[in-house]
Amino acid sequence: MACRRLAALALAMAASCAIAAPEAVRKEIVDRLQKQLPQLSGAEFALGSAAFDDALRAKIDENAGDAAPIVAAGHKVWTAKFRDGRSLANCFPNGGRRIAGNYPQYNARLKRVVTLEMAINQCRKAHKEALFDPTDAATMGAALAYVRSLSNNLKVAVRVPPAAEASFENGRRMYFTRMGQRNFACASCHLQGAGERFDGTALSPAIGQATHWPVIREAAPVTMQARVRECLELMGAAPFAAGSDELNDLEYFLSYLSNGLPLKANVWRPKAP
Amino acid sequence: MKARATVLGALVLAAALPAAADRPLSAVELFVQRDKGYCISCHQLPAGVGPASTSNVGPRLEGARMRALGKAAIRAAIVDPTAANADTLMPPYGRHRILDDQEIDRIVEFLNGLP
Numbered sequence A: 001m002a003c004r005r006l007a008a009l010a011l012a013m014a015a016s017c018a019i020a021a022p023e024a025v026r027k028e029i030v031d032r033l034q035k036q037l038p039q040l041s042g043a044e045f046a047l048g049s050a051a052f053d054d055a056l057r058a059k060i061d062e063n064a065g066d067a068a069p070i071v072a073a074g075h076k077v078w079t080a081k082f083r084d085g086r087s088l089a090n091c092f093p094n095g096g097r098r099i100a101g102n103y104p105q106y107n108a109r110l111k112r113v114v115t116l117e118m119a120i121n122q123c124r125k126a127h128k129e130a131l132f133d134p135t136d137a138a139t140m141g142a143a144l145a146y147v148r149s150l151s152n153n154l155k156v157a158v159r160v161p162p163a164a165e166a167s168f169e170n171g172r173r174m175y176f177t178r179m180g181q182r183n184f185a186c187a188s189c190h191l192q193g194a195g196e197r198f199d200g201t202a203l204s205p206a207i208g209q210a211t212h213w214p215v216i217r218e219a220a221p222v223t224m225q226a227r228v229r230e231c232l233e234l235m236g237a238a239p240f241a242a243g244s245d246e247l248n249d250l251e252y253f254l255s256y257l258s259n260g261l262p263l264k265a266n267v268w269r270p271k272a273p
Numbered sequence B: 001m002k003a004r005a006t007v008l009g010a011l012v013l014a015a016a017l018p019a020a021a022d023r024p025l026s027a028v029e030l031f032v033q034r035d036k037g038y039c040i041s042c043h044q045l046p047a048g049v050g051p052a053s054t055s056n057v058g059p060r061l062e063g064a065r066m067r068a069l070g071k072a073a074i075r076a077a078i079v080d081p082t083a084a085n086a087d088t089l090m091p092p093y094g095r096h097r098i099l100d101d102q103e104i105d106r107i108v109e110f111l112n113g114l115p
Helices: A002-019 A022-036 A043-052 A054-062 A064-079 A116-126 A137-149 A162-176 A186-192 A224-234 A245-257 B002-016 B027-032 B063-069 B071-079 B101-112
Strands: A105-107 A112-114 A215-217 A220-222 A267-269
Touching (some): A022 A162, A022 A186, A022 A245, A054 A064, A054 A267, A064 A137, A064 A215, A064 A267, A105 A162, A112 A162, A116 A137, A137 A220, A162 A245, A224 A245, B027 B101, B063 B071, B071 B101
Parallel strands (some): A215 A267
Antiparallel strands (some): A105 A112
């Protein structure tokens, strides 16, 4: 019965998205998950799978210190002088404070949605510096760990202007499309199965999935796109490249779903099974 | 010379032993292996049978329920569960060639024989 309801929801959302109403899509998913998981308060959705697991929450607290050296390394990356004397900090308002919850965001000049990773590399490109590899923990991962920590406890506030609705819709479609040898959609686990246990871990609900990145796993930052790529491999699908339009749009959709939830960067996670 | 003898010895040993890949995986191995059934990620088995898990995406697998379903229905549910329920989360193990016919047969026998 729950499956039928999901199918009906997906169809209804597909129909409603013909007129692209991101807020209606978000509200429908929020309402569904709040009914499905009444034990969670609004803010608890930001905990992801830890919302269902007291032992994991205790371990997160116990290992919170793992983030400190990564954030410190990220601060160095963030403030390192380019050859022209500028730095990443100079490219962002307030040196990067209170900005992370607004990403991804639509850039009217580029006519595309820009993730925080892309904005970091745009800064480096503008100052004639080599681009960071979006999968490199020592540079991009550390920079993200630092700059996102400057927005801790602020609410996610991603906007989808009319010009960006196609990107949002593409992300939504990706989330609901079954793919790979295992025939899963992201929504199969994180909407239909949210809160249930897969391989010993509670499945994080769709809302809140974008709040706690990067996570710190085995003393290294893992970005949201890196984690999505792991998920795609588990689904038996060839993962889209980090920084691809597909993953950027998926990140945009998921970040918008987390609007209003507190951002908390650098949350510890156990080694992947 | 010693190195050459070691390499030769390794080759002889490799030829004499069946490679792990050649040995059919048992139902329990198929049950837990990530690139095979990996059923344990979603289901729990009765206590004392195979590895314990806390998974609950799919229902607990209990012998009485399996035998009530019957082998043909269990097999059909493994080959392509979407045929009966388009919205199921269970992968189509046969249709997507995650498991071959013999592997599915072994899992069907295993499930049918659960306590």
